Amino acid sequence: DQQVKQNSPSLSVQEGRISILNCDYTNSMFDYFLWYKKYPAEGPTFLISISSIKDKNEDGRFTVFLNKSAKHLSLHIVPSQPGDSAVYFCAASAHTGGFKTIFGAGTRLFVKA
């Protein structure tokens, strides 16, 4: 049973345009959400996060939106750059002790120059 779903395995975007990566979750206990970026042959690196008490968090070109009622979050990258080409993992966790972070399957983003 996938608790964190990234339904788009890949996304292709032109340089300079907006990239929107989507993520859905099923467990209402999740109260913290993260996005990780992964290049080939490297481990994932933390990109941006959002607490369930917020509906938006922005860091430079990256913005994460959270819609708790829809159990949906999205990552917006504006403007997209070729260096953003990577696999993006959505992850969710809960504040209660002992709860592990659950990762989605990832979306591979291609930014074309």
Place this chain on the structure above:
Amino acid sequence: EADIYQTPRYLVIGTGKKITLECSQTMGHDKMYWYQQDPGMELHLIHYSYGVNSTEKGDLSSESTVSRIRTEHFPLTLESARPSHTSQYLCASSPDSYGYTFGSGTRLTVV
């Protein structure tokens, strides 16, 4: 510089061999994790530890074992490697439930 290190980066090994994947972190994190990832699939948690002498199995059943004798060290061992163990293994650590720092991973191929 605080970091998390995994060795080897790549390993090709024959069926039946015993292997140990190393993971060390210099951040003093109590929590450490092993994830397994196949291409295009989720990261599956196979083992985790919340401190020295504490280890638990994760959500995905694995024939591997782990140990946590020191805070900084969390090795994963396969007693008898099989082709089905071919995958990427990612080690991570965190000071809490959220902020994971991942190593570069070990890509294991069992032939």
